Amino acid sequence: MNTEFARRQMVDQQVRGWNVYDDDVLRILKDLPREQFVPAAYKSLAFAEMEIPLRHGEHMMSPIIEGRVLQALGLTGSERVLEIGCGSGFLTACLARLSAHVTSIDIYEDFLQTAANSLAACDIDNFELQQMDGMRELPPGEFDAIAVTGSIQRFDPRFVAALKPNGRLFVVVGDAPAMTAKLVQRTDAHDWQTTSLFETCLKPLVHGALPPQFSF
Secondary structure, X not given: OOHHXXXXXXXXXXXXXXXXXXXXXXXXXXXXXXXXXXXXHHHHHOOOOOOOEOHHHOEOOOHHHHHHHHHHHOOOOOOEEEEEOOOOOHHHHHHXXXXXXXXXXXXXXXXXXXXXXXXXXXXXXXXXXXXXXOOOOOOOOOEEEEXXXXXXXXXXXXXXXXXXXXXXXEEEEEEOOEEEEEEEEEEEOOEEEEEEEEEEOOOEOOOOOOOOOOOO
């Protein structure tokens, strides 16, 4: 496989073709070695438009969803970002290249170990990885942007509470087969604005299918 050609095709034909036009996002997707974050058995499919299987029944986001997440958050390089669901670490790498610092949490310790190795191999060091169930707790402090990489059945206002004023949250909400990707912006201490971006279907976060006591 011609890796560089396949990477360019992924970005130019798949990601850009699904309304991702942000130059910084496209550049990062072209620069980062996605194949280094893919399990060995699937390296030949690293640039395919599919959700590549990981351990524990989890999957990497497809390239077009990764592109839409990054574009929606609109990172400029100064932000403190929270990622809920580290997985392979590839989206973590993209977020780190586009922001000042990323805190990524995952319920599976082996995901964090593998991601840490892949991130270090890419000379990325502006990140922190923590083992944590994001449906039950979040790291302390407030963030400029939050990316939730699995779906949740009903919106959880804790995610908005973890944003700074004017902070942005990407989250997929609903039930299969038709879920909605949403961009949520915190407007003040007790309010937020929501934009529906597109329909998709993502595997729920662990415990994400258990409805919180709040409907959105």
